[in-house]
Amino acid sequence: MPRLSSRTQAIVGSPIRRIATLLDEARRKGDIISFGGGAPSLPPPQEVVDYLADFLRKAPQKTVAYGATRGMIELRELIAEDLKKYWNVSYDPKEEIMIVNGGTEGIYLALGAILEPGDEVVLIDPTYVGYAEPVRLLGGRVRYVPVKVEEDYQPNIEDVKKVVSPLTKAFVLLSPDNPTGRIVTEEFVRDLVKLAREYDFWIIFDAVYKHISYGRPTPWVDAFPGARERTITINSFSKEASIPGFRLGYVTGPAEVIESMEKIKQYVSLAPDTPGQIAMIKFYESGIKERYLNEIVIPTYRKRRDLMYKLIKEYLPEARTTLPEGAFYFFVDMRRYLEAMGRDDEEFSNRLLYRKSVVVIPGKYFGEMGLGHVRMTFVSEPEERIEEGMKRISAYISSYL
Amino acid sequence: MPRLSSRTQAIVGSPIRRIATLLDEARRKGDIISFGGGAPSLPPPQEVVDYLADFLRKAPQKTVAYGATRGMIELRELIAEDLKKYWNVSYDPKEEIMIVNGGTEGIYLALGAILEPGDEVVLIDPTYVGYAEPVRLLGGRVRYVPVKVEEDYQPNIEDVKKVVSPLTKAFVLLSPDNPTGRIVTEEFVRDLVKLAREYDFWIIFDAVYKHISYGRPTPWVDAFPGARERTITINSFSKEASIPGFRLGYVTGPAEVIESMEKIKQYVSLAPDTPGQIAMIKFYESGIKERYLNEIVIPTYRKRRDLMYKLIKEYLPEARTTLPEGAFYFFVDMRRYLEAMGRDDEEFSNRLLYRKSVVVIPGKYFGEMGLGHVRMTFVSEPEERIEEGMKRISAYISSYL
Incomplete structure (x- = not known):
């Protein structure tokens, strides 16, 4: 061999x-x-299941046809409306939103679009296992900011400052968090954005659990002044629509980074799943x-x-x-x-x-x-x-x- | 930014x-x-459409649940039987077959599993546009072997020898071919395998059109002596089952390369589409x-x-x-x-x-x-x-x- x-x-x-x-x-x-x-x-949701089963029977070829690499524009338009409604942030569905094959692909493409060999990515410790390895796969290095149960696993901006340097290319923020269930504070996000502007790094905001919160919603990074041009947000339908098997999510970010991600996606997966996208169009309909x-x-x-x-x-x-x-x-x-x-x-x-x-x-x-x-x-x-x-x-x- | x-x-x-x-x-x-x-x-196929629509209605949660990174073992077992039947080659469904998110992901993971920066990959010119770019994305270099209409676009092994060197890490063979429709000759494959053994390079056999042939079937690279331990074969359900929107294919190769590809896949897409796999289990049933x-x-x-x-x-x-x-x-x-x-x-x-x-x-x-x-x-x-x-x-x- x-x-x-x-x-x-x-x-x-x-x-x-x-x-x-x-x-x-x-x-x-x-x-x-x-x-x-x-x-x-x-x-x-039952309505989504019924709709997809009917769609499949009535238009089987359309249901399983190739789609565009960025995903169906109808779905991206609905996503833009939904983000506006929940987080009061406007995204251009053509240029700033892209459907991906699950949050996992979103993270991989985002890191692929920004990392040079040797670039550092700051993660909170403990954190989801799916960040450090793709950073390494793509030639980057990982730095950690520790959090503790005594502080409700909330990160401290002073600890972030200790690992941030001109080598820092990105900070990954997952909120609500896996494994701790933490929702980060407004104050932390504000300070983080300030630091990101100072050191000119990206914030990869992993919002895959955004709708799974039991009290206050997570702060939305893009809603903070100066964050938009340096934030890539990862979203997933797996948790909020309970459809992990469709491998479907979406990413928002500046048009340039979406364009770079699309280029990589053409050679990683070509396009997102079409039946799942059809199902998610229904998901956004009339209060479902x-x-x-x-x-x-x-x-x-x-x-x-x-x-x-x-x-x-x-x-x-x-x-x-x-x-x-x-x-x-x-x-x-x-x-x-x-x-x-x-x-x-x-x-x-x-x-x-x-x-x-x-x-x-x-x-x-x-x-x-x-x-x-x-x-x-x-x-x-x-x-x-x-x-x-x-x-x-x-x-x-x-x-x- | x-x-x-x-x-x-x-x-x-x-x-x-x-x-x-x-x-x-x-x-x-x-x-x-x-x-x-x-x-x-x-x-x-209508039977596949009906089966999936029924399955979705009866067991929605199971239809859209997370699956294993390598894909459903039942489907991999059916694939092994099918490859044995058509090409008389035996693959271990546990170790040597992996479901991927379309032929595109198969190619990306295969190249990811074998390429070091600077490694050369030999392509036929003209060829499918989806090889050169992922090679470059992954740090490799591309060399070309020209073919001409006068020779029915058949590659000549002497031309391959001109570009093969100790830097060669892989040769990509697509048969039947896009864009030329060429099915490669038995003789060419035999000579290519010999050369691959001599220079110790991989053959990435892209067989996504394997069932779309109008006369003789394509030679199956793994069926040639000495090919198995250096061949990664890319298959797709998009063409043979007309389901490109499900982004579903599979790869065969030595256990070690499948393991490496699985590692990368965990951070690229986590797992293949579950509903599509359920549909493809039906596809293999009783002559469909x-x-x-x-x-x-x-x-x-x-x-x-x-x-x-x-x-x-x-x-x-x-x-x-x-x-x-x-x-x-x-x-x-x-x-x-x-x-x-x-x-x-x-x-x-x-x-x-x-x-x-x-x-x-x-x-x-x-x-x-x-x-x-x-x-x-x-x-x-x-x-x-x-x-x-x-x-x-x-x-x-x-x-x-």
């Missing part, structure tokens, strides 16, 4: 994807309770989205979140965590238990799956600051099973102590 | 995608006849694929091909071309006309669209050897419109001469 590229030796496979595979296998064997992968457990989010998604997830919070306090009184303001996850500092058990977070998670058939994600996967933590999602299981899972975790720990 | 990456300045946007956009606009205005983009003009190809696709396209060939001889007697053995295209040497008209192929194509509302693709887009040629697809229009289009081209040329 001829040599492979060294580029893939520098990156690691996503541990969460590995767990998804393990989980698939484990599921066949027995009663697994998953607090693992953050996949929506609700079906998409609002009803779905306000009457189904948010109430369902909020109940589960509140229950899990209560149960963490009850069953894991020595653990420390913070009530997530958004997204799907609790990031739980388990160090007091783990030290007593003499296990690290990965050993704990592996044995918990093996012994009690409960899936949690080791905190170390999200960064050095995640050591001794686990991530538990409340999105995948209904309430009675959340309770059952928490009991099992507690019983497992008790068997040790 | 902070600086953009220089990587996108080195590549050009796909001219055919640009034409697709122009065409969309032109279509609204009038009666455009398209011999342009090679998008299938047939609906997918065979009936669709043998009774609908091939007879329809063959009739159009034969008609267009006859009409080229009749209306463009001074043009030179070759009857395509596969794929969707005629690559037509128009130099005798263009010289008399004092136009190059791009001017000709632009003015033909403007004056006569007929789309053809300038040959220069496919490489230097394509200068003075045009590509005309017979896949998009029914027979009476192929005739009408050819009449318009002839009338346009006559108005000059």
Whole structure:
């Protein structure tokens, strides 16, 4: 076999994807309770399902035809209206909005459009596993800003200043956050934009959980003065419309960066999924989205979140965590238990799956600051099973102590 | 705005995608006849459409759920059976087959998995526009092997030897070919594999048109001794199942290269489209694929091909071309006309669209050897419109001469 590229030796496979595979296998064997992968457990809106099924039967060829690389203009126009409505920011649907094959492609294309070899990208630690590796794949370097449970995982601008330099090409901000559920403060965004202007770096604002919030909405980076010309915002339909299998999202940014991303996209995926786009056009019709989010998604997830919070306090009184303001996850500092058990977070998670058939994600996967933590999602299981899972975790720990 | 990456300045946007956009606009205005983009003009098999629509209604959440990065194992098992049946080559569905988001992603991931900066990739000239740019995006260099209409666009192994060197990392072979319709000879593949072993380079075999052949099937590179450990084969459902909008294909290769491609794919697109995979599981069921190809696709396209060939001889007697053995295209040497008209192929194509509302693709887009040629697809229009289009081209040329 001829040599492979060294580029893939520098990156690691996503541990969460590995767990998804393990989980698939484990599921066949027995009663697994998953607090693992953050996949929506609700079906998409019924109106959208019916519309797409009808469309497919009536116009099969049109449903599965090639589309433009930037996506359907009708959908981009609806997105512009929607962003205006929710965040009061105007984007030109032709020049400043582009449909992508999921938030993952959005991040990859955004980094591809801006990074030179050696450029630095600042990430918050802990953070989503899907930033550092594409930065490395594209020749960039990663710098980290630590956050702590004691400060509700809120980043401090002074810590950002410590790692920012003329080498900084971008800062990645995920809000609401995975794994911590944090929604960043207005003040932090204001200071970050100021710093970005001073050092002339990009802000990649990952807003894939934007509609999954239980109180105040996330600040919208582009709404801050001076942010527009240096912000690329990543959006996904996976969480807000519960259609992760369509791999569909969208990106907003300055026309020049959208143009660069489009060039790369032509050779990475050619175009986004057409049936998914047809479905999402319906999603924006006459209040479907609002009803779905306000009457189904948010109430369902909020109940589960509140229950899990209560149960963490009850069953894991020595653990420390913070009530997530958004997204799907609790990031739980388990160090007091783990030290007593003499296990690290990965050993704990592996044995918990093996012994009690409960899936949690080791905190170390999200960064050095995640050591001794686990991530538990409340999105995948209904309430009675959340309770059952928490009991099992507690019983497992008790068997040790 | 902070600086953009220089990587996108080195590549050009796909001219055919640009034409697709122009065409969309032109279509609204009038009666455009398209011999342009090679998008299938047939609906997918009815059984597949019905199955997917039912599946979506019955199990919406499952239809649009996240899947594994390599794709559904059931589908990969069916692909393995299918490849065994058609080409008598065995692939391990777990380790040697991976579902990708269309042939485009397959090519990008394959190049990403093997290329180091400065590595050379050998392409045939003319060729599909989607190879040179991703090679450059990934830091590689392109070398060309010219082919000519006089030799039915068949590559000569002696010409390949002239550009192959220790810097050669891969050779890209598309058969059946776009834009020429050429199916490569057994002898050429045998010699190419020998050369690949001698110089230790990869063969990227792009087989996206594998089922679109009007006589003999394309040789299958992996079937040649010594080829398996150095061949990555790109397949697409877009052409054979007429579902380009689902962006779905698959790749076969040695386990190690599939693993590297999977790593990259986690950060490029996470996973392939789930609904499309469900549809393709049905496609392989009980003769659906065979009936669709043998009774609908091939007879329809063959009739159009034969008609267009006859009409080229009749209306463009001074043009030179070759009857395509596969794929969707005629690559037509128009130099005798263009010289008399004092136009190059791009001017000709632009003015033909403007004056006569007929789309053809300038040959220069496919490489230097394509200068003075045009590509005309017979896949998009029914027979009476192929005739009408050819009449318009002839009338346009006559108005000059």
